[in-house]
Amino acid sequence: GSLTAQDLGPQPLELKEAFKFFQIQFNRSYLTPEEHARRLDIFAHNLVQAQRLQEEDLGTAEFGVTPFSDLTEEEFGQLYGHQRAAGGVPSMSRVVGSEEPEES
């Protein structure tokens, strides 16, 4: 679960190539070398994660490089989830009429 690009030893050429291709494909650039290295780590972690999802999936789905491969799971949740706050989804079951809704 804590695999980083460094853990892979001298970074395999394939990983660097794959990351370079990802950057070109999805038009990604990073402001500093440190940020580039961090995103490469996350990218490597996500490749492992995709493989795990692939093994766990009971359907026909394929997982791998996507436009979000340089984001951590937390960043992805914050950027692309929808919830206003954790929990608290109201329980609603009635039909709401077309009248002007009451202000709560």
Added chain:
Amino acid sequence: VPHTCDWRKVAGAISFIRNQGNCLCCWAMAAAGNIEALWSINFLKFVNVSVQELLDCGRCGDGCHGGYVWDAFSTVLKNSGVASESDYPFQANFRPHRCHAKTYNKVAWIMDFIFLPDDEQRIAQYLATYGPITVTINAKHLQLYQKGVIKARPTTCDPQFVDHSVLLVGFGSEKSEGMGAKTVSSQSRHPRSTPYWILKNSWGAQWGEEGYFRLHRGSNTCGITKYPVTARVQKPNVKPQFSCPP
């Protein structure tokens, strides 16, 4: 319930694939897609409605920080309709106190909205009869999804934790082999069909299957039955002009 249904095959029924960018507005985009589809299959009116209006004019006032599909429908009811995307374009931001609902002509409106039962068979029946609906799912598996049908256990994709709203546009079955698509033993190798839902996402056309993805149908994968919600643009007993193409 038909075996297959795909509203994308009705020309113009499903609008373009949106991209929410860094704005947490999947809820507004799913609602917009629902209203657009219902207007096209009921009235042959092909409209793109303003997501920005749904954000700017929502009662909760923080549209790019998340929300719920029913907030968007409430906003459309409150404003007696919604403007067009071209008049009131998406800016991927939220502008408090900048609601321009009264500035532009309304291009679509709704009569009400309803919550459907948490039953996949009944959801399929409603979808095939009346058109696309919105659902809210656990998006955990979508970050690294490329293609195919996602089938997850509740332990790997919690159906109670739903955090992403999308538009359900159809269903079908895919031929695969063996007990599970990826656990084929020589003894169990036989054709098998994998039923799936077709869903329209709002992360651009570069993601997934040209902006769409598929979830297994019949196992409440990733909580798809938790909040099935749709607007209505006709009286409940009036069916649309089109039936869902197989």
